[in-house]
Amino acid sequence: MASDRQTAAPALAHALSAAAQGFPVIPLSPTKLPALRSPHRDTPGAPPCRGACGLPGHGIHDATCDPLAVRALFAAAPWATGYGIACGRPPHHLIGVDLDTEPAALYDLAARHHFTIPRTVTVLTPSGGRHLWLTGPPDAVVPNSASRLAPGIDIRGAGGYLVGPGSVTARGAYRLAPGTPHLPPAPCPPALLRLLAPPTRRHPAGRPTRAPAHGEGLIRFVLAAPEGQRNTRLFWAACRACENGLGDTLAGALITAAVRTGLPEPEARATIASAARLTHASRRT
Known part of the structure; x- marks a missing residue:
């Protein structure tokens, strides 16, 4: 337990630093999964809840930039050894390009679709891969995908999260690549964004969307x-x-x-x- 606490302290510090830069965060366990279990796990058939019940344990829906709320989440999960950064959330609308190995497949994709891969925040993973951080426009909803663009290229978008740098998992630590710690996330190239985001669907005029009633x-x-x-x-x-x-x-x-x-x-x-x-x-x- 002492070693868990020693690992959790820097994880919280890294999470607070990310939150201060506008990245919503949640605590992660050594398995890279959200550290807090669902409060509805013992209620079979419970309606879907995205945190409206007021309790933590809703995965990415718990993600916050508020430092006091971040501390409260980590206090509820003292075994957390890392943190996740919610993608697709304001203000950055983060898009994560998860590369299994060296970025050869991404460079090939860029050559075929005529875009340049920008210099941006890059996180090295314990398995030898890397995460590229890009930003998207507020009206673009980028879905998560695995090897849809090309083998070895996964995308983390709305509803997904990236393991933050400084996290320690069962397989090792995530760290910022040399030369990238002081870079801001670069805007996603328009040609790449067209590959990632389906066309925006507009609601017909006069048909309001229903708001959830569970407050x-x-x-x-x-x-x-x-x-x-x-x-x-x-x-x-x-x-x-x-x-x-x-x-x-x-x-x-x-x-x-x-x-x-x-x-x-x-x-x-x-x-x-x-x-x-x-x-x-x-x-x-």
């Missing part, structure tokens, strides 16, 4: 906040509500719940407004 868990999450975590929990819940299309619907109930825990109403309203601004601004980035 009770977020309210319970705020009500259960201990002293010292009231504002953090409210901010986290408000961000999840906005992301799920429930921002306006739940704002009043979340403020009421926060006030019941002892948070002053003006502070609660300011926190809700801050969460809404952050979420809306991230979607426009």
Whole structure:
């Protein structure tokens, strides 16, 4: 257990550093899987939940840039030895190009489709492969794929995650390639993006999309906040509500719940407004 704690401390430090740069993170176990188990694992047939219940353990849906929330996730998973970075999320809309070995297949793809591979953040994996970090436009939804573009090229997009540099897994450590630590993720070349992202589907005019109706868990999450975590929990819940299309619907109930825990109403309203601004601004980035 002591060795786990010694490994978890740098994992948390690396995760906090990534979060400070705008990369949403979650703790990972040595197997590279999310470290926190689903809170619904003992409830067969439970409806799909993406974190609206207010509990951690929803994999990539737990990913956050908030430092207090990151610390809380790692505190709940002291066995974590690494961290995952959510792809497709604002503000970077990260796209991961996962190469099994040397990038020969990617260079061949670039030559055939007439694009240049940009200099960008590159992470070396324990197996001898590498991850290239690219950014995409907010309106492009890049799906995950395995060897669809070419053998040995996997793509991490919306709903996927990359193992962050500094993580330690059962097979070894992930580290930044020389010459790339200070590079920002480069924009995905348009020709490559056309290969990765299907055409955007537009909803017919006059047909609104349905927002999820499960917000009770977020309210319970705020009500259960201990002293010292009231504002953090409210901010986290408000961000999840906005992301799920429930921002306006739940704002009043979340403020009421926060006030019941002892948070002053003006502070609660300011926190809700801050969460809404952050979420809306991230979607426009």
